Amino acid sequence: MSLELAAPRQSAPSVADDGVWLECIACSEQFAPFDDIRYTCDDCDGLLEVRYADPPTWDDFEGRGVWRYSAALPFAEGVTLPEGDTPLHDVPRLEEDIGVDRLRIKHEGMNPTGSFKDRGMTVGVRVAKELGVDRLACASTGNTSAALAAYGARGGMETLVLLPAGKVAAGKIAQASLHDARILEVDGNFDSCLDIVQDLAARGEAYLLNSLNPFRLEGQKTIGLEIMEQFRDEEGDYPDRIVLPVGNAGNTSALYKCFRELVQSGALAESDVPKLTGVQAEGAAPMVEAVEAGNDEVRRWESVETRATAIRIGNPVNAPKALPGIRNTGGTAVAVSDERITDAQRALAGEGVGVEPASAASVAGLRKLREQGRIAADEQVVCLTTGHLLKDPDAAFEAGDDPEPVPNDTDAVLAHLADD
Numbered sequence: 037m038s039l040e041l042a043a044p045r046q047s048a049p050s051v052a053d054d055g056v057w058l059e060c061i062a063c064s065e066q067f068a069p070f071d072d073i074r075y076t077c078d079d080c081d082g083l084l085e086v087r088y089a090d091p092p093t094w095d096d097f098e099g100r101g102v103w104r105y106s107a108a109l110p111f112a113e114g115v116t117l118p119e120g121d122t123p124l125h126d127v128p129r130l131e132e133d134i135g136v137d138r139l140r141i142k143h144e145g146m147n148p149t150g151s152f153k154d155r156g157m158t159v160g161v162r163v164a165k166e167l168g169v170d171r172l173a174c175a176s177t178g179n180t181s182a183a184l185a186a187y188g189a190r191g192g193m194e195t196l197v198l199l200p201a202g203k204v205a206a207g208k209i210a211q212a213s214l215h216d217a218r219i220l221e222v223d224g225n226f227d228s229c230l231d232i233v234q235d236l237a238a239r240g241e242a243y244l245l246n247s248l249n250p251f252r253l254e255g256q257k258t259i260g261l262e263i264m265e266q267f268r269d270e271e272g273d274y275p276d277r278i279v280l281p282v283g284n285a286g287n288t289s290a291l292y293k294c295f296r297e298l299v300q301s302g303a304l305a306e307s308d309v310p311k312l313t314g315v316q317a318e319g320a321a322p323m324v325e326a327v328e329a330g331n332d333e334v335r336r337w338e339s340v341e342t343r344a345t346a347i348r349i350g351n352p353v354n355a356p357k358a359l360p361g362i363r364n365t366g367g368t369a370v371a372v373s374d375e376r377i378t379d380a381q382r383a384l385a386g387e388g389v390g391v392e393p394a395s396a397a398s399v400a401g402l403r404k405l406r407e408q409g410r411i412a413a414d415e416q417v418v419c420l421t422t423g424h425l426l427k428d429p430d431a432a433f434e435a436g437d438d439p440e441p442v443p444n445d446t447d448a449v450l451a452h453l454a455d456d
């Protein structure tokens with residue numbers, strides 16, 4: 037395994053602000069973090085990463101939630117609801133059924149708006165305030181828009197969200213609507229919405245808060261920090277593998293960055309870095325295609341379809357960060373059918389863990405990789421579930437059993453129950 041950490045700690049370049057700067061992952065050009073609005077490199081258009089002169093160790097963390105990890109973030113506090121500190125569930129029946137040594141579910145659906153996006157928004161909206169912007173915007177399959185609307189409202193800022201018409205789950209639109217985002221439904225898929233939001237941002241019409249924004253990923257990094265601390269608190273060791281759904285590939289990128297910084301600070305041995313394993317739906321699997329073919333670039337899929345609407349994405353913008361994350365940690369990627377996703381959603385629900393379809397993709401992927409013998413029985417695994425069951429009530433109704441009508445009478449109810 038190589039985390040490509042050849043460079044030890046970097047000393048802060050002259051552009052740094054309090055030991056923080058932006059750096060292009062393609063050409064290494066460095067930029068001041070808050071003097072101007074930029075999402076990609078001015079020179080080569082490569083993706084930007086937030087860099088720190090002094091990456092933190094475990095002792096630097098105190099408090100709860102995302103801001104426990106402020107030593108790993110560009111600010112000490114943000115626009116908060118608050119977020120993070122989500123449960124790491126044990127799921128004994130599922131663990132035995134799938135056949136791994138230890139299985140835990142990191143349920144990000146327990147964040148304030150019901151998805152991990154809140155972790156990114158608490159940081160992203162704080163940065164927006166620093167930059168003095170007044171309109172925030174995102175493209176979304178639903179969860180990003182819900183989080184942006186809520187955190188924008190919290191910060192007293194105007195929000196604009198572009199959604200693929202007819203392809204966003206009801207709960208998510210309801211959230212964006214009630215939190216007073218201006219909602220534009222685009223006759224196209226998520227990738228087209230993101231193209232438009234990028235254009236709007238380039239024209240200075242809005243501040244983009246999708247995961248192309250490097251500060252969003254800083255907040256999402258705390259998922260990795262929390263998993264490592266919670267897992268270690270149980271039995272003193274770290275997970276061998278983290279399995280996660282892949283849409284725009286922000287979490288894969290953020291977790292990889294989290295582990296690189298921990299290794300860099302000496303808080304984590306390179307041999308203890310979990311293998312990042314991405315799961316996509318078969319109908320939207322450009323990252324899996326690239327991993328399987330050994331390609332360095334991800335081909336944009338123009339046509340995508342899956343019941344797991346949160347990962348219905350054909351052009352993952354963070355692919356140049358996420359592909360090395362999967363490869364350099366010794367992980368892999370796998371595509372699963374919608375049927376497998378629904379089965380996994382039911383299995384999680386049977387353990388009391390309610391998730392939306394895209395979230396269940398992680399468990400579906402783990403099961404498939406075990407069946408194929410690509411994951412060993414002695415592995416300790418964390419599956420990330422990204423959004424709450426109530427995000428997509430229609431999918432939950434379809435996966436669950438129908439209510440049974442009964443008369444308004446106790447004896448009739450007992451007769452009905454005995455009838456089974």
Ligand SMILES: N[C@@H](CCOP(=O)(O)O)C(=O)O
Binds near residue numbers: 177180245283286347
């Ligand atoms: N599933 C996402 C798609 C956008 O991803 P982002 O992390 O780049 O904002 C959503 O909820 O909209």
